[in-house]
Amino acid sequence: VFTAEKKRLIVDAFVKWRITNNEQFYITSSGGQLSAMRTLLTQRVDEGLRNQFGTRTVQEVVSGERDELMNILTTDLNTVAAGELGIEVLDVRVKKIELPTEVNESVYNRMRTERERLAQELRAQGTEIAEGIRANADRERTIILAEAYRKAEELRGNGDAKATGIYANAYNKDPEFYEFTRSLKAYQSTFENKSDVLLIDPDSDFFKYLDSSKGKKSE
Template sequence: MSKNGFITLLVVLVITALVQSIVIVRDTEKAILLKLGAFERTLEPGLNFKVPFIDTVTKFEARLRSLDTPPDRVLSSEAKPLNVDSFVKYRIVDAETYYTSTNGGQSRVAEDTLQRRIKDKLRNEFGKRTLNEVVSGDRDGLMLSLKKSLGEDSAQLGVEIIDFRVKRIDFEREIRASVFERMKTERNRIAEELRAEGRETAEKIQADADKQRTIILANATREAERTRGEGDAVATSTYAEAYNRDPEFYDFTRSLRAYRNTFNDQGDILLIDPDSDYFKYLNKSEPN
């Protein structure tokens, strides 16, 4: 081999060794370094180095994962059968534990293990609750208990449970009618409570409206009486002033007003002495 060929080969080997020694770990990944197949250390995100041909790197997806479990048959505390469909959101947080507990980081092994534990948790949590509590109880509390219970065991897999949700609960045919009747009764109870609250609120509003009406009428009556009194006082003062200026003319106008009020209807009949003061001004009038 010529000298130039040897140098070229050496350069290629050096470049290859450098390339093989550089490892880039993204923020969305978890990675571990294996030395001769045995765990050595966990790699941090960014630029890392390894020994070529001796060290190997295994990477795992660190972003959120979903596991949709098949419907499982569970029993309530009264031994009533239920079909529960659920799903789990999780992510890898400990790459070393995940690698060692899943036979080298096999996703299928991790999901099978999680499914078995999910079934156990569903049976345990539903077994503590009656059918009524499952149907009308605290559903959020149930799922929170499931998430907490599963999360305590998930650390053994190196994963963190982000969410645990029950998508659907189906009832067996023999209990479906009783469940629907119970749901109907519960809804009717809630509706009656709402109606009672509505009636109570309506009565309060009506009572307040009646109170305001009474107050407004009383104020209006008082104001009307005051205004009427002021008007009567002005009228009396006006009459007195007119009488003081010309008593004879005042008597005459009062007599005319009395005649008009007395004979307002054509059918009115008045029996009175013709010489009475009532006809004083009529008797003084001269016929045309």
């Protein structure tokens, strides 16, 4: 059958009917042959389907108007069947509506293409969002590291300033003792490893406190 948009559909329908006039049924069906009656009824159902589908769109056929279509078709068939065939049509139902194979393939291809396009679009959006998140994270990381470095340098500067102040205060109170402790630290650092060898002039100021048994600078 064809719809109002001239689109071809394959319709599978069935009919429930019963005999109401035995004499008319016997005459019409060539002596009560059910196959003959089925042929006559099928012709009228096909004609009714073509008429009803031809005034509706595909959307209307597969949506809520299908029940209305079946009711109209049942009523129209009964008008003919009661007088001509000797039967009553109880119900007409559409089991299945399909597009032709070539149309199905075309529809499926369009659907697949649309889904692939949508998937690519979603992937692109996801990639863009991910790049934005990574960029924000990198920017925040840079800011945090810079702030941490600034604070560390500030603390280091404050510590160095305090240490310098302590050293200066100690030197001002007892310059000789301050110089002595500095020399001891230098000795400890220099001779930390027993295998170390140091070549230096014995008269160098490096040994100025080692030359005196009293721990004073030799003159």
